[in-house]
Amino acid sequence: xxxxxxxxxxxxxxxxxxxxxxxxxxxxxxxxxxxxxxxxxxxxxxxxxxxxxxxxxxxxxxxxxxxxxxxxxxxxxxxxxxxxxxxxxxxxxxxxxxxxxxxxxxxxxxxxxxxxxxxxxxxxxxxxxxxxxxxxxxxxxxxxxxxxxxxxxxxxxxxxxxxxxxxxxxxxxxxxxxxxxxxxxxxxxxxxxxxxxxxxxxxxxxxxxxxxxxxxxxxxxxxxxxxxxxxxxxxxxxxxxxxxxxxxxxxxxxxxxxxxxxxxxxxxxxxxxxxxxxxxxxxxxxxxxxxxxxxxxxxxxxxxxxxxxxxxxxxxxxxxxxxxxxxxxxxxxxxxxxxxxxxxxxxxxxxxxxxxxxxxxxxxxxxxxxxxxxxxxxxxxxxxxxxxxxxxxxxxxxxxxxxxxxxxxxxxxxxxxxxxxxxxx
Amino acid sequence: xxxxxxxxxxxxxxxxxxxxxxxxxxxxxxxxxxxxxxxxxxxxxxxxxxxxxxxxxxxxxxxxxxxxxxxxxxxxxxxxxxxxxxxxxxxxxxxxxxxxxxxxxxxxxxxxxxxxxxxxxxxxxxxxxxxxxxxxxxxxxxxxxxxxxxxxxxxxxxxxxxxxxxxxxxxxxxxxxxxxxxxxxxxxxxxxxxxxxxxxxxxxxxxxxxxxxxxxxxxxxxxxxxxxxxxxxxxxxxxxxxxxxxxxxxxxxxxxxxxxxxxxxxxxxxxxxxxxxxxxxxxxxxxxxxxxxxxxxxxxxxxxxxxxxxxxxxxxxxxxxxxxxxxxxxxxxxxxxxxxxxxxxxxxxxxxxxxxxxxxxxxxxxxxxxxxxxxxxxxxxxxxxxxxxxxxxxxxxxxxxxxxxxxxxxxxxxxxxxxxxxxxxxxxxxx
Numbered sequence: 001x002x003x004x005x006x007x008x009x010x011x012x013x014x015x016x017x018x019x020x021x022x023x024x025x026x027x028x029x030x031x032x033x034x035x036x037x038x039x040x041x042x043x044x045x046x047x048x049x050x051x052x053x054x055x056x057x058x059x060x061x062x063x064x065x066x067x068x069x070x071x072x073x074x075x076x077x078x079x080x081x082x083x084x085x086x087x088x089x090x091x092x093x094x095x096x097x098x099x100x101x102x103x104x105x106x107x108x109x110x111x112x113x114x115x116x117x118x119x120x121x122x123x124x125x126x127x128x129x130x131x132x133x134x135x136x137x138x139x140x141x142x143x144x145x146x147x148x149x150x151x152x153x154x155x156x157x158x159x160x161x162x163x164x165x166x167x168x169x170x171x172x173x174x175x176x177x178x179x180x181x182x183x184x185x186x187x188x189x190x191x192x193x194x195x196x197x198x199x200x201x202x203x204x205x206x207x208x209x210x211x212x213x214x215x216x217x218x219x220x221x222x223x224x225x226x227x228x229x230x231x232x233x234x235x236x237x238x239x240x241x242x243x244x245x246x247x248x249x250x251x252x253x254x255x256x257x258x259x260x261x262x263x264x265x266x267x268x269x270x271x272x273x274x275x276x277x278x279x280x281x282x283x284x285x286x287x288x289x290x291x292x293x294x295x296x297x298x299x300x301x302x303x304x305x306x307x308x309x310x311x312x313x314x315x316x317x318x319x320x321x322x323x324x325x326x327x328x329x330x331x332x333x334x335x336x337x338x339x340x341x342x343x344x345x346x347x348x349x350x351x352x353x354x355x356x357x358x359x360x361x362x363x364x365x366x367x368x369x370x371x372x373x374x375x376x377x378x379x380x381x382x383x384x385x386x387x388x389x390x391x392x393x394x395x396x397x398x399x400x401x402x403x404x405x406x407x408x409x410x411x412x413x414x415x416x417x418x419x420x421x422x423x424x425x
Numbered sequence: 426x427x428x429x430x431x432x433x434x435x436x437x438x439x440x441x442x443x444x445x446x447x448x449x450x451x452x453x454x455x456x457x458x459x460x461x462x463x464x465x466x467x468x469x470x471x472x473x474x475x476x477x478x479x480x481x482x483x484x485x486x487x488x489x490x491x492x493x494x495x496x497x498x499x500x501x502x503x504x505x506x507x508x509x510x511x512x513x514x515x516x517x518x519x520x521x522x523x524x525x526x527x528x529x530x531x532x533x534x535x536x537x538x539x540x541x542x543x544x545x546x547x548x549x550x551x552x553x554x555x556x557x558x559x560x561x562x563x564x565x566x567x568x569x570x571x572x573x574x575x576x577x578x579x580x581x582x583x584x585x586x587x588x589x590x591x592x593x594x595x596x597x598x599x600x601x602x603x604x605x606x607x608x609x610x611x612x613x614x615x616x617x618x619x620x621x622x623x624x625x626x627x628x629x630x631x632x633x634x635x636x637x638x639x640x641x642x643x644x645x646x647x648x649x650x651x652x653x654x655x656x657x658x659x660x661x662x663x664x665x666x667x668x669x670x671x672x673x674x675x676x677x678x679x680x681x682x683x684x685x686x687x688x689x690x691x692x693x694x695x696x697x698x699x700x701x702x703x704x705x706x707x708x709x710x711x712x713x714x715x716x717x718x719x720x721x722x723x724x725x726x727x728x729x730x731x732x733x734x735x736x737x738x739x740x741x742x743x744x745x746x747x748x749x750x751x752x753x754x755x756x757x758x759x760x761x762x763x764x765x766x767x768x769x770x771x772x773x774x775x776x777x778x779x780x781x782x783x784x785x786x787x788x789x790x791x792x793x794x795x796x797x798x799x800x801x802x803x804x805x806x807x808x809x810x811x812x813x814x815x816x817x818x819x820x821x822x823x824x825x826x827x828x829x830x831x832x833x834x835x836x837x838x839x840x841x842x843x844x845x846x847x848x849x850x851x852x853x854x855x856x
Contacts, residue, residue, distance in 0.1 A: 156637065204829040209576055209637055210779065214825040217772055221817030222486070228812035229490050348641045355638075391653035398642040398649075405642075406634040 020092045023101060027085030030108045035078035038115040039071055046070045048117040050124035052256060063255050070118045077111030080104075109377070116381055125259055127376045132260050132268070133334070134379075135365075135372025137162060137343070139271055140326020141350020142357065142364035143278060144319040149359060150282060151315035152295040152417040153201055156212030158323050159347025160219030161193050165327020167223040170338040171231070173240030179332045182240055183325060186332075190324015191317050193219070198316040202309055205421040216347075224340050231338065238337045243267065267326075267333040271365075274322065278361040291315060295415035298422040308422050323347070345398065352401040359415065367404075374400045472780055474833050475826030476794065483819045484513040487811060516811045523804030524553050524797035544685045549800065551688035555758060557796025559584070561695035562750035563774025564792050565702050566618075566743045568783040570636075572706055573739035574719030579625060579640025580747035581771025582647030583618040587748020588755045589654055590617030592762040595673025595755065606676040607756070611694070614752035615745040621647060622744015623737065630733035636740070644771070652764050662761070670762035679757040691757040696789065698746065703785035705742075715739050747771060769817065773799075776824040795820065 050066040084104050087093070093100045113122065141158040148155035165186040173182025193215055200211040231238045243265040251262040261268070282288035293301040294311045302308050331338050349371050356370070357363025378393040488494055488509040497505035526549040534546035563580045570577035577583075591614035598606060625639040654660050655668035662671050679689035706712035717725040718735040726732055750770055755762050773795050780794075781787030798820070802813040826833050833839070 200825065200829055200832075204831045206825075206829040206832075210775075210824070210828045213578065213772075213775060214821050214828065217776075217824065218818060218821035221814050221819075221821055225486065225812050225814035225818055226490050228814060229810075230492060234492070345641065345645050348638060352638055352642075389653055389656075391649040395646045395649045398645045401642045402628070402634070402639050405638050406628045406632040 020088060023097065024085050024089035027081050027088055027104050030104060031078045031082035031085060034074050034081060034108060034111045038111065039074045042070050042118055044071055046118050048073070048114045049121040050117065051121055052125050065121065066124065068114060070114055073114045074111050077107055080107050113377070116384055120384065122380070122384065125256060127380050128256065128260050130376035130379060131369060131372040132264065134375040135368040136267055136271060137326050137329050137346050138350045138353050138371050139365050139368040140322055140329065141347045142353040142368055143274060143361060144323035144326065145351050145354040146359055146361060146364055147278070147319035147322060148316050149354070149415055149418050150295045151291050151312045152298060152415055152420065152422070153198070153312055153316050154208040154212065154419040155197065155316065155319055156209050156351065157193060157197050157215035158350050159343055159345065160216035161190050161320055161323035162327035162330070162347045163223055163341070163343045164193060164219045165190050165324035166330035166342060167227070167338050168324070169328030170240050170331035171237050173332055174237050179241045179243060182332055183328050186324045186328035187321045188324070190320040190322070190327065192320070193324070194317040194320020197320065198313045202312050202421065208419050220341060227338060227340055240332055240336060242336050243333050265333050267329045275361045275365055282361070295417055298417050302424065349397060349401050352405050356404045371397055371400060470839065471830045471833050472827060474837055475823050478826050478833065478836065479819045479822035480517070482822050483815055486818060487513050487516055487815065512809065516805055516809045519805040519808040520798070520801035523549055524801035525549055541685070544683065548686060551686035552800040553793065553797045554688040554692050556799040557792045558691045558695050558757060559750035559753040559770050560773055560777055560792040560795050561788060562698060562746050562753060563770050564777030564781065564788040565698055565785060566746035566750070567774040567778035568781065568785065568788060569702055569706070569739060569746065570743045571778055571783040572719050573715040573735060574722065575636050575736065575739060575743070577622070577640055577740065577743045578637055578775065579621065579643050579744070579771070580750070580774045581767050581769070582640065582644035583621040583744040583747035584751040584767050584771055585647040585651050586621040587614040587618035588751030588762055588766050589651060590614055590748070591752040592670050592673055592755045593660070595677040596671040599674055601676055603676040603680070606674065607679065610677040610756055611749065611752050614748040616748070618748020618751065619741040619745035622740040622747070626737040626740030629740070630736045651762070651766070655762065655764060668764050672761045673756060677756055678760060687758065689757050691753045694749070695753070698749065699785045699789055706785065711738070747774070773820060776820045779824050780827045
């Protein structure tokens, strides 16, 4: 679709032209906001400070704070956005439009942070660290969805699996006093929900989105029921040990990257391993080829002797395990105790991250980082007490999800047999 | 968009459901064509068994979540089981008497002849009707979406926005007689929900964004929006620091059916909406287009229908119906807006729509059932300490059993005349 933009004189795709205009106007709008709205009321000599070294960190290289003059930076942001907007409107960026869009948004976000940090010091490294923390469960969710959808089963039950995983991790971890057992139990419960989804979707050929919705409602109900009935009386069942942070010796001292990716707990490293495994497995092994065949063209896969339904069962259950373990992060890796509905839509955001990442593990992780960043900025800004109601900041991750889904679906391609039951002839 | 496997569950419902199924061929296995009554009973079999199964599993959950039960099980198995059955019995007893009233209370009230007492004996039924009112609307909202091939999980958010609009008209407009003020507030509720339904509609039509993700995200957005608006001066109640709106004018309230009970004419607005939607879907050109688009988009396009237009309009009407559910609460029950206005009514709508197989008239009965569950849940919690969330679990199970009829038939070994096509209306994210 976008190729037509680059070739004036040829058959012009009217939809693409309109999209080009909309994006161009969007850049100009960003420029206007940066130049006129954000600069208002800022003293010309004011500066914004970004801390790049984690607070209280003793080790590592000494990185100085980044200090920028606020107004000048905002005008620079406005100029850059305006420039991109002008080019976009005049001749477009052809196939590179997505990259340019990413650059424009990133530049504007930097301007926005500059505005929020006027006369103050904002811990940029804190935001980046929080980005990874917030992206973690989203990535687990996205990987779960990916495993299922690559085999042709839509998994909208990620949310419920995460929630149940969080609950199970907390309860079993507290009851046994061993958080590893809690983690394993969360994986088992995830597998159980995955099996339920698989049986409903594959054996009973129930609509997969409804089957997922059932699991979500069921998970919300059962965790709410048990936490009201049992956990409120037995608080000792909701006090698991948290997994400790394990900084990796040398790597964690790399500036910026170190605190972000190499000072986490077991979940972070497990995630890296998982991303690597799924990427390798999906694209470089016989298993992956079969899974993708089942997701793209089950009939053809069946013809060459691949067990379509078996593959689907296996993948949905695997996806359930991943989501269950990822859910345990909410309790065992993050807050420590279970709170009703604590996942707050992260499973659905994971689904969007999977789409954003074009059904690839690495892409899903990068997309999750984008969502995690939106979440982290929101969390930091509400502390900084800026002139924007916190409710609007809380909407940001959800609105970003909508924009991403609306902007990308149709441009990234889902597995062809996604969501369709398979019936042997 | 081509999708030969795509079969609308409503049109291809596997069991004929009495009314509206006259055109379906009789099951070939039967020797003689079954009577109308037999067909109706057949159609009810799966929903009834679904509810029963859900209640049984709910009972098991009640027993298993009682930690003392396990401690006693080894020492005194008989007593432990007896107590467990007793607690299930008392929980469901409280649920039913909270929803329908207890026979003793009726007898006593009629024997006394005191009109106040008679009215208060009917209070549980009134509460059931009250709880069913918003459910009729959310059920209709989801059902209308299903008929047009859309899965509207966003009834919850649309309800919130409708409630915000209706509440605003309810307290900001003063000095009008009720027969102008009430319709105005109700229309505002419809409009609010319709706006919130328009967003996923146009995104689906223009960009292909799947309505499921968009509506879920809009649910969360609506929730934050309500929290924001409830703190705005001019919307928040004077002298309050918690998020609660001003009290709406009495002229915007649904009048009560009987003085002294909370059930109100909103219920009849719900019934009217059922017939209106039924007419729209099955008697009007627009509704035919909705169903055609839902059944086979390619054929609909080939026939010259606008898929985008139908999608947007159906989502707006669906959202508007969910907005009306919001009016059922803020103009019928609470009379002001709080952030907990919905508490899952939009999700109940999914269960109701599935249970009624997206048939408008079936929604009345499904909504009454779920209304009874909701009305009975609060007395159940206060009497026996079983948390309200049990009802959510039961509802999830009901959806599961209803949406997978083969599951129920498998459990109860019911023979089916003929297995029909797969029930699919969700397609992948891209199509």
